[in-house]
Every structure is written in C-alpha cells, then in structure tokens.
Amino acid sequence: MRTKRFGILLASSALFLAVEMPAAAHAQKKDASEAAQQFQANCAVCHGADASGDKGPALTTPNIVAKSDAALIKAVHDGTAAGMPPFPQLGDETIAALVHYLRKLQGQGETALTVTGDAAAGRTLYFGKAQCSSCHMIQGNGGFIAPDLTEYGRRHAAEAIRKAIVLPDARLAPDARVIEIQTKAGKKLTGVVRNEDNFNIALQTEDGRYHFLARNDLADVHDTGHSLMPQDYGTKLTDRELTDIVSFVIVTGQTHPAEPAPKRHNDDDD
Amino acid sequence: MRYGKIVFGFAAAGFLLLAAGTQQTHGQAAKASTAADNSTGLIDVKQSDLLQKQVTDNWVNYNGDYSGRRYSAMSQITPVNVSHLAPKWVFHTQEAGPLEGTPVVVAGVMFMTSGNDAYALDAATGKQIWHHSRAVTEGLVDDAASHHNRGVAVLGTRVYMETDNVHLLCLDARSGNLIWDVQYAPENKNYGATAAPLIVKDKVLVGTAGGDSGVRGFLAAFDAQTGKEVWRFWTIPGPGEFGSESWPGDQYLLGGGTTWMPGTYDPELNTLYWGTGNPAPDYDGSVRPGDDLYTSCVLALDPDTGKLKWYFQYSPHNLYDYDAEQTPVLVDANFKGQPRKLLVSASRNGFLYILDRTNGKYLYSKKFIANLNWAKGIDENGRPISNNLIPDEKGVRVCPSVSGGTNWYSPSYDPATHMFYFRSMESCSIFTSKHQDFQIGQTYYATGAGRPQGESTKGVINAFDLDKLDFAWRDPLIGTTFAWAGVMSTATGLVAFGDDAQNFVILDGHTGKPLWHFNVGQIIRSSPMGYAVNGKQYFAVAAGSGDLFAFALP
Numbered sequence: 001m002r003t004k005r006f007g008i009l010l011a012s013s014a015l016f017l018a019v020e021m022p023a024a025a026h027a028q029k030k031d032a033s034e035a036a037q038q039f040q041a042n043c044a045v046c047h048g049a050d051a052s053g054d055k056g057p058a059l060t061t062p063n064i065v066a067k068s069d070a071a072l073i074k075a076v077h078d079g080t081a082a083g084m085p086p087f088p089q090l091g092d093e094t095i096a097a098l099v100h101y102l103r104k105l106q107g108q109g110e111t112a113l114t115v116t117g118d119a120a121a122g123r124t125l126y127f128g129k130a131q132c133s134s135c136h137m138i139q140g141n142g143g144f145i146a147p148d149l150t151e152y153g154r155r156h157a158a159e160a161i162r163k164a165i166v167l168p169d170a171r172l173a174p175d176a177r178v179i180e181i182q183t184k185a186g187k188k189l190t191g192v193v194r195n196e197d198n199f200n201i202a203l204q205t206e207d208g209r210y211h212f213l214a215r216n217d218l219a220d221v222h223d224t225g226h227s228l229m230p231q232d233y234g235t236k237l238t239d240r241e242l243t244d245i246v247s248f249v250i251v252t253g254q255t256h257p258a259e260p261a262p263k264r265h266n267d268d269d270d
Numbered sequence: 271m272r273y274g275k276i277v278f279g280f281a282a283a284g285f286l287l288l289a290a291g292t293q294q295t296h297g298q299a300a301k302a303s304t305a306a307d308n309s310t311g312l313i314d315v316k317q318s319d320l321l322q323k324q325v326t327d328n329w330v331n332y333n334g335d336y337s338g339r340r341y342s343a344m345s346q347i348t349p350v351n352v353s354h355l356a357p358k359w360v361f362h363t364q365e366a367g368p369l370e371g372t373p374v375v376v377a378g379v380m381f382m383t384s385g386n387d388a389y390a391l392d393a394a395t396g397k398q399i400w401h402h403s404r405a406v407t408e409g410l411v412d413d414a415a416s417h418h419n420r421g422v423a424v425l426g427t428r429v430y431m432e433t434d435n436v437h438l439l440c441l442d443a444r445s446g447n448l449i450w451d452v453q454y455a456p457e458n459k460n461y462g463a464t465a466a467p468l469i470v471k472d473k474v475l476v477g478t479a480g481g482d483s484g485v486r487g488f489l490a491a492f493d494a495q496t497g498k499e500v501w502r503f504w505t506i507p508g509p510g511e512f513g514s515e516s517w518p519g520d521q522y523l524l525g526g527g528t529t530w531m532p533g534t535y536d537p538e539l540n541t542l543y544w545g546t547g548n549p550a551p552d553y554d555g556s557v558r559p560g561d562d563l564y565t566s567c568v569l570a571l572d573p574d575t576g577k578l579k580w581y582f583q584y585s586p587h588n589l590y591d592y593d594a595e596q597t598p599v600l601v602d603a604n605f606k607g608q609p610r611k612l613l614v615s616a617s618r619n620g621f622l623y624i625l626d627r628t629n630g631k632y633l634y635s636k637k638f639i640a641n642l643n644w645a646k647g648i649d650e651n652g653r654p655i656s657n658n659l660i661p662d663e664k665g666v667r668v669c670p671s672v673s674g675g676t677n678w679y680s681p682s683y684d685p686a687t688h689m690f691y692f693r694s695m696e697s698c699s700i701f702t703s704k705h706q707d708f709q710i711g712q713t714y715y716a717t718g719a720g721r722p723q724g725e726s727t728k729g730v731i732n733a734f735d736l737d738k739l740d741f742a743w744r745d746p747l748i749g750t751t752f753a754w755a756g757v758m759s760t761a762t763g764l765v766a767f768g769d770d771a772q773n774f775v776i777l778d779g780h781t782g783k784p785l786w787h788f789n790v791g792q793i794i795r796s797s798p799m800g801y802a803v804n805g806k807q808y809f810a811v812a813a814g815s816g817d818l819f820a821f822a823l824p
Contacts, residue, residue: 066405137447144427144445194399195392202392202399208427208444210311210379210399212392 035101038094042087043102051105056084060155065106072099115247116158117240122248125241132245135228138252145192145206145228146176153253161246165237168229176227179203181213182220189213192228310378310804313443315424319376320469321537327802329375331532332421332466333680334799337600338534338543340682340758342800346807347823348762349778352786354823358808359396361818363387367406368795369812370754371421371466372680375801380810381424381443382818383466385417386433388441393810394803396820400446407435412713413479413530414462420531420796421466423474425494430474432463438476438492450497454490458523459710461485468532470542470573473500477529481547481565482591484714487527489544489569491576501576505529505546505564513563516587521557524708526550527565531595531678536611539628541579542571543600543613547593548585551716553661553703561586566594568615570630580630582652584617589661590644590701591672591719592619598627599683599690603736605633614736616681616692618674621648622734634739638694638732639675644668661703661717669698671727672719680756680797684763687779689742690734691757691765697727727752729770733782743782747771755811756797766809768794774811774819790819 040049046056058064064072076095079086087095126132133142138149153161163170174193181189181203191205201221203211206228215221230236237245315330324343325334333340347355363369363384373382380393386404391397406417414434423430428449429441436455441448454476455461460483468475473491481487487505492498505527507513517525526549533544549558549565566585571578585592594617601612605624613627620639625632632652645654659666673695681692699719706716721727729747734740747753747770755768765779773787774794793814800809809821 061403063403063405068408137442137445137449140440140447140449144442144447148445148447150448195397197397200392200395200397202397204399204444208312210392212311212378212394 035097117243117247119247119251122244153250166234178224180222336535338597344807361396363816378803383419402446418464423467436463479530481526481528484524503576516560542573543598545595554716620675641669661701665700665702671697671699682759684759688736755794
C-alpha cells in the first residue's frame, strides 16, 4: 500500500493495490536480454512468447500479476499443482531474473512507453468529439458495450493503439464482433456475443439488454465481420488528435494501479 | 424420525391425480412469462424493485427482500410435483474457493461472488456473461484470510460488493467494469469484509469482519452514485460516549462488535436492523468490564443518518464468541392475539427471541439448545441470567459451543404457515483463556475453544410456530459433514436447505417430512434462494468447493 490514511480513498487517488512488488534486487544482476532469452527457451513454449498463454495459461492475468515475486519464484522452482514442471536447474539467480522479466511482460516495472502527444487534450477528445467514452469505460467513466480501456495502455504500444483506432476490424476479438440474428419468430437483433455454445447464444444489444437465445429458435446468425467501432477515425480525427488520444490511453494505463480487468468469457486461464 | 422417508408411491400418485392442478399452475406461469418478457435481460433496478413485498422472479438482495424472510412467493413447485425437481445447470467458479454467498437474480441475470471475484450468469443456463476478476489479498488475518464473500447488492445498472481487504466495489452490471473502488476500513489491518452489501434508498450499507482480531466494529453508508461516505456508526462507543465504561483506555479500538452479515430494513418505520458480533478479546472479559455495548446486539438505526433508535443486547459481556449476526427477520403477525410488528431471531446464544421492532421491547424467548448451560434463562426484560462460566487457563465446558446454537446461515419465515425455520447445532466447547496483548497481524481471541473429547456435533432443522409459540417439529440431521447451510421457504410450504450429508433437501414445512433431495457431492455452506426466468421457477444454492447449482421442474 503506497497511500495510507484513515477514512475512504476514492478511486482516483487509490494507488493502494499491493501488486507493485519490486523484483528481488539480485535479479538486476542478470542482463535483461539474457532473461528474455531464458524466457523464450524455458517458458514461451507453454505460456507464449509474450506470456499471453499458449498450451499453458496466460501469465498476464490479474491473479498472476497479483502474486508476489516470492510466490512466482517458488512456482518456477518447485512447479505447481496445476501441472507446471519444476525448474530448479535454472538456479535461483536466473529464476529471479525470469520473474523480473515476466513483470515487464505484465506491464509492470520499466516499460515506460513513449508518449508524444498531449494526454490532457486526448482526454477531452476521448470524452468529447471522438466519443470513445460512449462505448469504452476508462477509470470508471464511459460505456459498457466495448472493453474497458483503463489498463489498455499498460500493455499496448502507441502504434498498436493507433492501429486499433483507425483499423478497428484488423484484429477483431470474438466479443467485439457485431452479430445479426433473426429469430424464427421474425425478431431481428444486432449486438455482441457474451457467451455461446452449440445450444445457446447470449447476445448483448447496445441498450445493455442481454438476450438469452436458444439456437433452435433462430433462423439466422450472421457475423458482420465488423466491430461497433466507427471505421472513419483515420479521416475524422487529425494525426495530432489521434496521437493525443493514444497518449491519454497510455498515460492512463501507466499511472493506474494494476486493476483486474473484467472478463466476459469463460477463459480457462483465470 | 421423519428424515429420510420418502413415499414414492404417494408422490407419483399425487402427481397424476393433481395433473390438472399442475396444468393450471403452468398456465399461470406462462402468463407471468409474457409479462416478464420485456424485463428479461435488462438490468435497471429501481427502488420499487427493492421494495417488493412478494419475491417472485427477482431475488434482489442477499435475503431476497428487505424483511429477511428468505421466502419465495413462487408457487409452481409444490409438495406434489417437487419429486420431479432436477438439476438444470452447475456453474463452477474458476477460483474454486469456499462459496458462502447467496446469488442475486434480476431480469434473468444472476450475480454471484467467490472471494473477490464477481460473476454475471444467464440464470436459465448458468452460462457466464461477465467475470470481474480481482485477486484475493495475501497476508490477511483469520476470517478475512479465508476470503469468504456472501454476494452482491444491486441498484440501477450497478452491482456492489465488498472485498476481503475491506473495499467497496461498484461495478457496471452490464459489463462487469469497475466504476469505483473505495477502501472503507481504518488503518488496522486486522479488518476484513465478507458480507453482501445492502442498498437502502440511495445508499450502500457495508460492514466488516475481524471481530475476533481486535478491530472496532462499524456500519457505514456510502452514496451509491459517487462512493462518498454519508455516515458511519461505530458499534463500540468512544471515550465519554454512552457505554464507554466497558472500554478503558484505548480498548474501544479493539472491541469487536463487527457487522459481517447484511441487515434488514423496514421502509414504513424507516428503520434499519443490523446485528453486531462478539466483543474482543473473545474469551477474556477482564479487560472489558460491563455489558460491552454494542456487541452481540441488534441495532435499530435511521438509514438516512446512521443515528441509533434503539438496541437490544442478546448476550451482554459475552465470553463465548456469541455473535448476534443472525438475520433479524421482520415479521408482521399476531403475537398473543395482537397484530404486531415483530423482529424474530434465533440467536447464536441458543435462545430464539421475539422483539417489538417499533421500540426494541423484549416480548418472548425460547431456548432451542437442549444442553444449553451458559445461562439459567432469560429474565422479563430479555436479559440472560448468566451461570458465570468464566474461561480460565484450566478450561470450562460451555454449551452451545463456540460455533453457536445457530450461526450466520439464514433462517426463514413463511407468512402462510407462520413458521420460523432455522438450523441449529447441538455442541459444546471447552473454553480456555489467559491474558493476551493485542498485536496487528494476529487474532485477538485471548486463547481458545475446543471440542470436549468424545463429544460430537449434531445439526437440527427447526420449525417454530409463531401462533403456538412452540416448535411444530424438529428434524435431526444424519450425516458426518456438518453443513453451514441456511434455509428458505416458499409459498407452497416447501423448506429448502443443505443437510449434513451433502444433500440439497426440500421438505414439507408443515410436517418436516422430506420430499426430495439431491446429492451435490460437497458440503453446502450457504443459504439457498429462488427465482424465475420466463415463468420457470428455480431453486439455487452454492456448494462448498466452488459450485453453484440450479434446480427446476423438467
């Protein structure tokens, strides 16, 4: 806890989550690039090159982020009940360096991203002219239909964020796809999917309503291949404005305490 | 003993004979479905929803409504057709901790917590539609270190929950996104929080756990919109305040009296009823002389200001960890022939109490623990006549045990049968005590309580008839896994609960006769609830190792 006082702490000043654990001091001795190589050699095969998960679980989820360095070092050294093999052969120093490196992949520590725009101006745009907030919540303000961006800037570089704004359909997440549904009763619905299986679809429309539908009752389910994001931010916003919005998102992500992000689907890694 | 005898022949024949009646019920349900259709899926909880007098489709807070009756007015599932009840889905929480919560259901969406995680589910399929993930806190003390969480409160498009490290979270019910996060306990790290919050008007009411760890209990109200604190009632008086003679020096900062279960609310009397926990240190009363107000009490508070209207103390100067967290159930019924506004509570101290909730006046009590020995009885003012069994280094045997004659698991009141249903526990403890200095990061029991050698624990389901002021029936539970499982009742006279053999059981509330059971394969440590989606009535109950079960007719 960095901020301590009696009474209430409002979210804006609440830098209190005990997740910023400085990696063990001796980890600094290991060269960062060597730690990166060790991660690729030992960890990436299961956890992915950027720790976002592969055969094994993602290591960037809130529960892993919140674990202490000591707990992570122990997990690497001894393995886990969930099936991770032990790696005592790496030695204590390398294991500590790996955990330190993982902290960077989790968006902690020394990953200061370059900000070239005016974050305050970006904030004004986000909540004003660009209307980002009508769908995206950030630090407790904004809409609900699209992902919360409070932490987005912690894990994404400026270029990637800019690309996501001007080319929103380039990398469509499953829960961002706009789905058009026609029921056998003739009802038409357009929204995003919050859960689906071979039997049911839970669709959320832009008014916030959940529609719990049985596939047997549906005449057509059409994936539009688009998200709800406007396609014209590249022309509607100037280069400067885009840079400002990107800067706002990055600065927010960097300064916000590591807050767990909500998950909409049945992720098997949390 | 009634328990365990199910007459299949009778049930099946009854079902056939009453098929027409069942059809009728389904017809009514279909109508309800049409009416409910427009409201399904859209979360926007109004004051009128929270003030509902009949719990049908929506179970809007921990106890279903403000009265704490844990009573569903749904009538689709009856003593006749309940034998056809079947599991509809199971939801497994990813962080499989012990589940002690009761789900809240609004417009076909179910909200549940596990540790610091919140989930929104399709209440008809159990499929997750969002999950707010937040790691549990390491380094907590005692109860908080178990990360128990008993559920959410809802208002408008928002969901509220407490966290193990005493934060109040406000989430967007449509996405699970965090809107605000307020830390509401003072510096003392021994605080924890486990309750479901309660919404009253535009405020969120929250309490804390930690009463065995030397914290000063309080109840706090926060503006539901902004998260700003509106009032705070300290359950342990500060220096110079009424009752402070029990708390010499700084002892009031450690006095306990925590508020770790949701209270109840009477909108007409504009009064909030909230139970407080045991005094601390638990077993050493020498450092807290007198009655130790306001521990082991029910408090009647003004919800707008937090001002105390009256209090009633069940267990003055308690030495046995007898919290008074048991739900203060608000009952409008005849008492000795007169219509009264009553407050009924089965207390952890082994007596059932009836109070006049307009003024806190004691009306009646009844011992429900056979081997109770800590008190001779209750005097005409409601004060126990203590047997002065004082824990010392050698130890003293006291009944009920440290776990109480009952505990936080919910009671239920059926306004049709006038029965008050609750689970009780027959057991005793050897209490030992010696002086302990308070330390941050450690519990503050001042020694311990253990089960006497060779003695066991026995669970009982009780039906207390408020008309006759006597027990209508009492069913001992067979089994080896004592469940911390509450009861609920329904408009068709059904009583549902987890038994001591890992079964979810439904029995006939008039007679105690078991009608149906299902083996959930794990200890139930929660209180059940009921809801409906598209005209179909469900029961739901959380089970010990992280599974939430829903049951309905085929």
